[in-house]
Amino acid sequence: MTAPAQSRSVPPRSDPAPLARRVAAQARYEALTMLRNGEQLLLLVILPLMALVALTLTDLLDATVPAGASRVDVAVPGALALCVLSNAFSGQGIQTGFDRRYGVLRFLSTTPLGRGGLIAGKLLAIVAVLVVQYVLVAALGAALGWRPEAAAVLVSVPVLLLGAAAFTGLGLLLAGTVRAEATLAVTNLVWVLLAAVGGTLFPSSTLPAGLTWLVDVLPSGALGTALRETFLTGTPTLLPVLVLAVWAAAAWAGAVRWFRWS
Template identity: 65%
Template structure:
């Protein structure tokens, strides 16, 4: 009897915080990957962008001496992956979770609000790792041969990009209706991919517009990754722009995010 009572008592205890966060991250990751629309956004479109930029001459005027089209394309496509997962994907999912009361329910469980946010961030990191492997593997198959130090150096940079865009996405998802969140995030994704300094340097834009776009997290992220892979250098100014977006977006999210 005592053994049965002890077993029942142990099974009734709440899981530890790391276990709860890991379970939430697993749920968030599976939800993002299994959703057909999100799979298109997270995987298919970045791969199509990589192939399209490689087989056309769109990036030829931006290629440094000795660099291939893949060398120029991959950094931008990796940033596009982060925007897809951290900004659009997680933002849309959070917006509809909020609409259907999922956020309000989960915030009252032992997971708590902090655990819920931690689970979302962990899920984004997992999805980003999968995207990196798929994009990097596809590019390697096509002939991409990056410097190992550049690959290792890109990881913390992409994490900074993810933190900044997650903050912006959560802010939109937590202050607007789900339908508006869906429309805005998809529209912004297209705008940033086309003219936000992600796939193409801002030098293609007119002077004053280029200056304004340089202040966006998308342009800062694109410049940061291109400097890392193409020049093997750390770009300070884009890092400061991204850090500012990360701090301000998360501060605004903490202040104005609505759980219902």
């Protein structure tokens, strides 16, 4: 009798996960990395909340508060604009810059995730962190007496997303063209300047007349203006929205053209 043939073990197939699952996993990793880092958490959450409290409890905004509104009505939009600046520009720019320096970007771009999946994951992570920021700012604002209209809250979402698109493009453009250390220095300096005098926390009307027009055409000034108009009047005017759209288009065009993966 012949011996029975031995069955051969067939190694299991290792097909990559569906693209949506890969992008979601990358987004989760990116978001948790930002939120678990102490320095990033300070930038993303603590400083915007501190700014909200300071602007509400002091008289810094009194000259810009319209009739029938309160300080917190002007302070919350500024804090949300600062969240976008911290998240999409500084946070993602710094993280991407150092990922590029250590070869992480080049490695991930050769995996099944691919370059498109990596960028999509970063965008989803920014949105996820922005949701957390929005909830925290809104909760603190409510504790300080903020009572926005429901329609204004809904309108603020696309405004915030447009602002996030503009600042993400700028952050990636910077992170993909200069050294990581330079990205860290520039993003921190720009964050301070745009937060203080770039129309983020304070309306451009608080600045000297000669600087008002300059701040109004900055992405920070346009985002701050659009959010304040949204919560104070129910809808933003066309000009700041157009300014944000132009910045978003130009920033992403530059990132696509000049971003280097290593």
